Amino acid sequence: MRSTQKKFGLELINRALKKTILFVTALVGLFACSESRKANNEVIELGDNVPESTSWNVETLYNENEELQMRMQARAQYSYATGNRRYPEGIKIITYTPEGDVESTMIADSALYISDSSLYIAYSNVVLVDEVKEQTLETDTLNYFEKTGDITTDARVKIIKDGEITTGKGMRANRSDPDDYELLDIEGTVYIDEDE
Numbered sequence: 001m002r003s004t005q006k007k008f009g010l011e012l013i014n015r016a017l018k019k020t021i022l023f024v025t026a027l028v029g030l031f032a033c034s035e036s037r038k039a040n041n042e043v044i045e046l047g048d049n050v051p052e053s054t055s056w057n058v059e060t061l062y063n064e065n066e067e068l069q070m071r072m073q074a075r076a077q078y079s080y081a082t083g084n085r086r087y088p089e090g091i092k093i094i095t096y097t098p099e100g101d102v103e104s105t106m107i108a109d110s111a112l113y114i115s116d117s118s119l120y121i122a123y124s125n126v127v128l129v130d131e132v133k134e135q136t137l138e139t140d141t142l143n144y145f146e147k148t149g150d151i152t153t154d155a156r157v158k159i160i161k162d163g164e165i166t167t168g169k170g171m172r173a174n175r176s177d178p179d180d181y182e183l184l185d186i187e188g189t190v191y192i193d194e195d196e
Contacts, residue, residue, distance in 0.1 A: 051078035051086070070095050074111075083115030091122060097132070104130045108142070118146035133179070135161035139171070149175035157183060165190045 055077045062070040075089035091111040095103045109124035121143050128137040140155040151173040159166045170184030 050080075052081045053079045055079070067098060068096050068100065085113040085115075087111040087113075093122075102131050104128060104132070106142070120144040120146065133161065135159060137171075144175075151175060151181075154184075159183070163192045165192065 056075065058072070058074045058077045060072045061068060062072070071094045073092045073094075074087040076087065078086040078088065080086075088110055091106075091108050093106045095105075097103045106122065106126065106128040108122035108126040111120060111122045113120050121141065123141045126137075126139050126142045128142065130136070136159070138158040138160075139153050141153050143152045144150075145152075152171065154170050156169050157167065157171045166183065166186065166189045168183035168186040171181060172184065173181035
C-alpha cells in the first residue's frame with residue numbers, strides 16, 4: 001500500500017510540476033508579447049513614417065481644359081498625413097501632346113512626392129523616352145518641380161539620340177521648353193554607326 005501511495009504522491013508532484021512549468025512558460029510568453037506590442041505601438045505613435053493609406057494598382061489622370069495632360073500608373077502608392085506620397089514598387093508617367101498623342105514616357109523603380117515643395121523624385125533605373133524628339137534619357141535620379149516645371153538631376157546621365165550617346169553628370173531642363181536642356185558636366189559622346 002505504501003508503494004501505491006508513493007506512486008500516487010509522485011504522480012501528483014509530477015502533475016503539479018508540469019502545470020507550474022506550463023504556467024511560467026505562458027507568463028513569459030505573455031510578457032514577451034506585451035513588450036513587443038508596446039514597442040510596435042510606440043513606433044506607430046511616433047510617426048510620419050507610417051502611411052495613412054496604401055493604394056494598389058493606382059492610375060491617376062491629370063487634365064487641363066478638358067484635355068488629358070498626364071497619366072500616372074503605380075503598383076503601390078503610400079500616402080502620408082503630411083501629404084507626401086511614396087511609390088516603392090515602380091512608377092510610369094505618360095505625358096500627352098495637345099492633340100492627345102503620347103509625348104513622353106518615364107519609368108522608374110521607385111518615386112517620392114514631397115508635398116511642401118511640390119517635388120517629384122524618381123529614382124533607381126529612371127528612363128525617360130521623348131517620343132516627339134525621338135530621344136531617350138537614362139539616369140539614376142530625376143527631380144521634377146511641379147510648380148516651376150524644372151527638371152533636374154545631379155546624377156550621371158545618358159542621352160541617346162540620332163545615333164549618338166552623350167554621357168555626363170548633372171542636367172537642367174524645363175518642361176515648358178524641353179529642347180533647351182543643359183548637361184552640366186559632359187563626359188563624352190559616342191557616335192553609333194546604325195548601318196552595322
